[in-house]
Amino acid sequence: MNGARPTLVIVSGLSGSGKSVALKTFEDLDYYCVDNLPVELLPAFVRSMIREDGLPPRMAVGIDVRSRHSDLSRLSEWRATAESLGVDARLLYFESSDEVLLRRFADTRRRHPLTRLGLSLPEALVRERELTAPLRGEADTVIDTSTLNVHQLRRQVITGFALEHSPGLSLLFESFAYRHGVPEEADFVFDARVLPNPHWDDELRPLTGRDGRVRDYLDAQPDVTLYVGQVAGFLDTWLPRLRNETRAYVTVAFGCTGGKHRSVYLAERLAAHARTQGWEEVATYHREQD
Structure with a gap:
């Protein structure tokens, strides 16, 4: 710190x-x-x-x-x-x-x-x-x-x-369900409904994007790999430019149909990526799960 x-x-x-x-x-x-x-x-x-x-x-x-x-x-x-x-x-x-x-x-x-x-x-x-x-x-x-x-x-x-009382710019990665509305406070919103949905797998349906089996399933999908890479590149380019004295934190939100699998997975994965890029204050919040 x-x-x-x-x-x-x-x-x-x-x-x-x-x-x-x-x-x-x-x-x-x-x-x-x-x-x-x-x-x-x-x-x-x-x-x-x-x-x-x-x-x-x-x-x-x-x-x-x-x-x-x-x-x-x-x-x-x-x-x-x-x-x-x-x-x-x-x-x-x-x-x-x-x-x-x-x-x-x-x-x-x-x-x-x-x-x-x-x-x-x-x-x-x-x-x-x-x-x-x-x-x-x-x-x-x-x-x-x-x-x-x-x-x-x-x-x-x-x-x-x-986050607000942490030094520098802090990041919050949030997941949500579109059927319950887009978070009003989100600075960036990414739609995960274009990705393969674990909900249609009977064994994965009860789990969430934080569970290892769901992560493994999504990690194996080429579209997910492409999506994560492009979003990570976008955030790596533009988040550093938001550092200033008046902004305490930035919310990056991922939405899917139920806010359970894809959006949760992406929020956790991109939060982990942000930490590897040197961001010290990173948190996740899963609106439909927490």
């Missing part, structure tokens, strides 16, 4: 607002992740990560009201101590409306962590907002998930935080 300080993302916020989805997304982006860390152990966690070759370049921790004896108001103190150990600590806070949170808890039948105190669910939500208010006030980024589904949340974490 060109000598940049290692990144430590502190994921916090309200229960049911998407923290677990966010941590899983960071894990998919090769962050070293730990959930439900007591806030006072933040410096100890960073110390434990120090190796002979330094700290891991990317780490993420979940800190919230589940740690019943932790004083969340002291996060600023522990965050400063962690930063003195050599990390760039950023706080990402998730929230949602009470109406949406109540519905999510009802749908999942999960218990709110503060109901152990004898509080009703509405009371627990109010108390949690009070306890996490210092974290929200200190947050570098606040994401309201009231109107987001899981797929939209994952994408927002990738593009709005994990």
